[in-house]
Amino acid sequence: MSHNTNSLASLFSSLTNEAILDDAHCQVATDEGIHKIDAEQQSGDRLAAVAAFAGWDQALDADTQTVRRRVLELVTAWEPEAAAAFQNGRFPNELFRQLGAAGALGAALVGRNGRPPLAKTAVCAIMHAVEYGDGGLRCALTVHDSVIQALVRYGSDAQRQRWLEPLIQGEIVSAFALTEPNAGSDIRAIATKATRQGDDWLLSGHKSWITNGPRADLILIWARTGERNEAIRGFLVEKETPGLHIEPIASAGAMRVAPVGRVTLDQVRVPHSAMLPHAWGLTDINACLDYNRMTVLSGVMGGARRCLEIALVYAGNRYQFDVPLASKQLIQTSLADMTERVALGELAMLHLAQRWEQAALPRFDVSLTKRHNCAAALEVVRMARSILGANGVDFNHHVIRHLLNMEASYSYGGTHEIHGLIVGKELTRENAF
């Protein structure tokens, strides 16, 4: 290995102690002007290269590393099916169960085999690895984990007893139904009603954009009960419950491996025992959403990293004007811009994850990083799309799928603008909502 090591690798190395792409895997921008990337070798070494990046080895404990590596193996093995799964809106049932068996579902919320839950950094590490495969798959895990989180925080012993094990094993799939046709960013506008009738509750209303909705076995529905100053309570509703109708939003153009749905509740009768006893409204819901945002800001960096790798390999192998694209300064500065965004986004994610270990994170910090990472990842993936030229819009090259997913992440889990308003309010003490 010459002193003039791979420039991308050096940047990662100096920022994070580890190189994503060491010289054994690819050579870019050496003194000799060698721009040779062995795509086959590189893709064969992909797992090792990804495992080595960004100082994860120092940041993660052994149990988390084991789960993360297994997740990377699973999503990498599944990736060849991803284009078709996305185009057909097909939920990867088998992969979801395998992720459960790998300990990736609710990993930092529920212990397994008599051991405590994994560290909080595991959530970020796992979601990063999952979205390295696909953002829709990560979205499926995000909402599933939100339901697990709501059960752990606000559920009864009987509810936890009944649901946690099948949820963490991936035997059942769950959905988190908050958004409504007239309540998006402004969740105070929720109109779905729960009316008490003897020992039961009757739920009526509409939910929209519910990830996993068409596939879910269990849906957590948030509804107004009229208790304590317009409380919003959570109800665990099983899919076969009469009056519950779920229609896929088949025209959705993002996150298609975790199909989204419109939910109609027409006098859905559930027992009082289906209500989460300890969740009362927006503060409690927001605690679930902050967890959810940590999964988003981590996941998008995994997708961005995958697209950076794809663009790098492509630029080394695509010859135009008799030379590889990678030899062009404009392409190199694009790759540098992409690398910078990925590296800094991952560092912000790791920093936040480690602080999360100590205490609940301030909303300001989560909003700032969610906003930054989603915008940065979107830029990275757009640059990768451009480097691949026409192939950038071919699903078989993966980048367009990540790009479409990133567009949704930009607005999902709180939009870019709303997180800007949260940060702005904190800075100025002026409410601009």
Ligand SMILES: Cc1cc2nc3c(=O)[nH]c(=O)nc-3n(C[C@H](O)[C@H](O)[C@H](O)COP(=O)(O)OP(=O)(O)OC[C@H]3O[C@@H](n4cnc5c(N)ncnc54)[C@H](O)[C@@H]3O)c2cc1C
């Ligand atoms: C793929 C996908 C999956 C989803 N999955 C789920 C799920 O599982 N469960 C669930 O409950 N929800 C889910 N959602 C819904 C998501 O949380 C909402 O889309 C999001 O909260 C934004 O709401 P909205 O789409 O109604 O946009 P709106 O709130 O209508 O906003 C539209 C635009 O106006 C801007 N805006 C709004 N208010 C202001 C303001 N005060 N000042 C300036 N600009 C403003 C927004 O930033 C945005 O740009 C999902 C959405 C998508 C796209």
